[in-house]
């Protein structure tokens with residue numbers, strides 16, 4: 001969808017902002033550009049919508065050389081979100097969001113309907129927030145409007161330059177989650193600039209790690225963390241990259257342990273006897289369909305049916321959650337294990353031992369996939 005071919009941008013003072021860059025972003029892919037200040041991320045991005053022209057090399061959008069396109073026409077195909085949002089202060093949120101459809105000559109009503117739909121999509125109520133002015137919104141809400149406005153004309157490509165850079169860490173995490181959910185719905189081709197490796201890892205299908213004017217590594221988050229291509233990348237992703245890996249490794253059903261299971265309608269006495277036989281201290285309680293109802297402790301099972309003794313399961317996650325979410329749920333609930341569900345269906349439990357196993361699985365899978373001879377992995381205790 002976006003292809004850079006040997007693109008260089010030099011300035012008259014001799015600065016080479018971007019040096020012989022070649023890479024490709026597939027349709028519907030979200031690529032994060034990450035690196036320290038001044039390494040050429042923004043320059044890369046601005047060359048895509050021709051706010052900056054390359055000194056040499058070519059950039060293609062959907063197979064077309066963008067230097068042959070009228071910049072105004074080109075920019076209609078590209079949504080642009082920046083940190084300073086740049087909302088018009090004298091226009092309402094709804095009018096701000098409808099800006100591009102207006103410019104494209106959509107009928108007023110259609111433009112406003114589309115703007116309302118987009119505000120809803122980014123989690124703002126068009127009825128209340130739509131009528132406000134930008135200075136009546138929080139920083140996080142303004143960023144959401146920025147995203148809604150960029151999406152209003154439904155461009156296939158989005159360029160995002162540190163869009164969540166100006167908000168506090170809590171709001172930032174929320175905006176990231178919302179954006180990921182949104183991206184699953186709209187599937188735009190996205191170039192996303194950040195200097196925050198955590199953000200790059202969390203959002204990117206692939207990450208381009210920039211050194212000075214060059215990409216040092218262009219790969220999936222798991223590979224960048226597990227097998228940094230150069231000492232520079234290893235240094236940039238940080239010595240705690242093993243921990244960061246938790247957020248990019250997803251729970252699979254094969255990672256789970258199968259604890260003893262009792263059914264809601266089982267007799268409590270029989271269940272207690274079985275657990276004693278198995279030397280188990282607790283069991284998961286399911287109904288006939290395999291839906292999770294909670295858990296029971298073996299030593300509290302008395303008279304009646306299991307359902308009379310079942311306790312609510314507080315700590316559970318859907319399959320496909322990250323190991324980081326699992327670890328954080330364990331800490332939050334002070335739980336030695338958490339249940340993993342597929343919809344309502346119980347799949348198994350994740351224990352600290354299994355979590356460690358899942359982490360090793362991801363490291364080993366990566367090591368097999370990585371064709372480079374040298375793979376640097378952090379020592380995993382017990383590995």
Ligand SMILES: Nc1ncnc2c1ncn2[C@@H]1O[C@H](COP(=O)(O)OP(=O)(O)OP(=O)(O)O)[C@@H](O)[C@H]1O
Nearest residue numbers: 011013015017036037038039040041042043044195
């Ligand atoms: N007009 C200019 N003349 C000379 N050098 C420039 C000019 N514009 C940008 N540069 C230089 O080009 C380099 C790349 O800048 P760019 O804005 O792409 O960096 P960046 O990685 O986006 O940094 P940041 O994270 O700080 O925004 C920097 O060294 C910058 O000083």
